[in-house]
Amino acid sequence: MSEKLSDYDKSWISRVLVDLFKWPLTQQFRQPVDPVRDGVENYFDIIKNPVDLSTMKKKLNEGTYKTIQQFTDDIHLMYENSLQYNGNSSYFTYIAADIEKWYLNRLKLKGNNAEEEWKNRVFEIIEKLNEHRKLNPAERMPLSAVADHE
Incomplete structure (x- = not known):
């Protein structure tokens, strides 16, 4: 039997993503990086495992995530990618850190069910x-x- 997210966990991640998409500061993290559009031609030379919020949403809808931890790992990877490419003092890295901090606080409140x-x-x-x-x-x-x- 293959492992999969419970309906509650899938719904929880979906709500997290909805909230992140609503947050104005997340705009730069909503779509995959396009090296030409974004003026970062060497992005894929440096970042080998890119991730963004729409990719996470797609992975959720396709059943790629089997655990909450896999989703959590992608939130962290988004921060790590920004840190690696943009550096510690970048505006983008500050936002990615805020996203991760907000998410981890939300995760602390997550239960095994809605109640x-x-x-x-x-x-x-x-x-x-x-x-x-x-x-x-x-x-x-x-x-x-x-x-x-x-």
Whole structure:
């Protein structure tokens, strides 16, 4: 029997991708690099395993991902590719790092089903509210900072 993502995991990855496609900063990571269009003629000489969000979406729809870890590895590979090609101080690498950080925070909240994920999100919000409550009024962050950017 071949391994495959559960329906819940497939739906979870799909929701992650929808959110990433909505995020304006991800625009440069939505399509495969085109060396001519993007002015990076040597890209494929340096990057041997390119990946982008639309490729991840295609892999999800074609059943290529068998585990959440494989998807996580592609998110990390997108960052590593940017780091390798663009360098540590590049705008693109900063964005790729933000994408990975956002994703890993989202992954921490992932449960084995929708109910468990909901419970994890509620506990995270309660924790943030408790942190907020402990601060002096002048130090408090706006309540909008407690909520996710979704």
